[in-house]
Amino acid sequence: GAGVSQSPSNKVTEKGKDVELRCDPISGHTALYWYRQSLGQGLEFLIYFQGNSAPDKSGLPSDRFSAERTGGSVSTLTIQRTQQEDSAVYLCASSLAPSGRTGELFFGEGSRLTVL
Amino acid sequence: AQRVTQPEKLLSVFKGAPVELKCNYSYSGSPELFWYVQYSRQRLQLLLRHISRESIKGFTADLNKGETSFHLKKPFAQEEDSAMYYCALSGRQAGTALIFGKGTTLSVSS
Known part of the structure; x- marks a missing residue:
């Protein structure tokens, strides 16, 4: 594909509902990151997948947040019982994450989540 | 723990003026430092990395381990430099997540 693809581009949901956000990375890229971008908070790290290693979940803000990466490719970020602060x-x-180095990150256009 | 601090939320300069976007970091090991940029209505993208010691679009950044800084500089700002700039840090070993600062908005006016 042309780049990292994310869906949906916009999601409006009601407080308390669950949402799933999808990421389709560039083919062959072994590393995948999720970040949250909000006013005043900048770019917050959420979770990092690297190949077959256990993911680094240290940035997930609560247990309502979880993410999976199936088959080393597509990833889904799930937020349960959404709150307005989400x-x-x-x-x-x-x-591509060459061994021993942090490779250049290629970003998607993002999924804008609005919780009413 | 690794941390990146960008003390300025907004930096406003006139076209042709010098620019310095500040970045300080905290990391116990040997870090890799990066600058990413997001222009209006575009994706976040890599601007430069310290290991390459390169100049991109007239911007340079030098890693100062003594001051734990990686400030981004450009001698003469252009209006097209207006964007959000993020400083980022990663440990050198594989498997280390890339952590970003909160970003600085650069506004260049004529």
Whole structure:
């Protein structure tokens, strides 16, 4: 594909509902990141997948947040029982991540989540 | 723990003026430092990385380990430089997540 693809581009939901955000990384990229971008908070790291290693979940803000990466490719970020403070743009990025180095991250356009 | 601090939320300069976007970091090991940029209605993208010691679009950044800084500089700002700039840090070993600062909005006016 041309780049990292995210869906949906916009999601409006009611407080308390669950949402799923999808990320399709660049083919062959072994590293995949989720970030949250909001006013005043900048770019918050959420979770990082690298190949077959256990993901780094240290940035997930609560147990309502979870993410999976199936078959080393597509990733889904799930937010359960959404709260208004979850409203933000959720960015996904992928990287070739050569061994021992942090490769250039290629970002998607983001999924804008609004919780009413 | 690794941390990136960008002390300025907004930096406003006139066209042709010098620009310095500040970035300080905290990391116990040997870091890799990056600058990413997001222009209006565009995706976030890599601007430069310290290991390449390159100049991109007239911007340079030098890693100062003594001051734990990686400030982004350009001698003469252009209006097209207006964007959000993020400083980012990663550990050198594989498997280390890339952590970003909160970003600085650069506004260049004529």
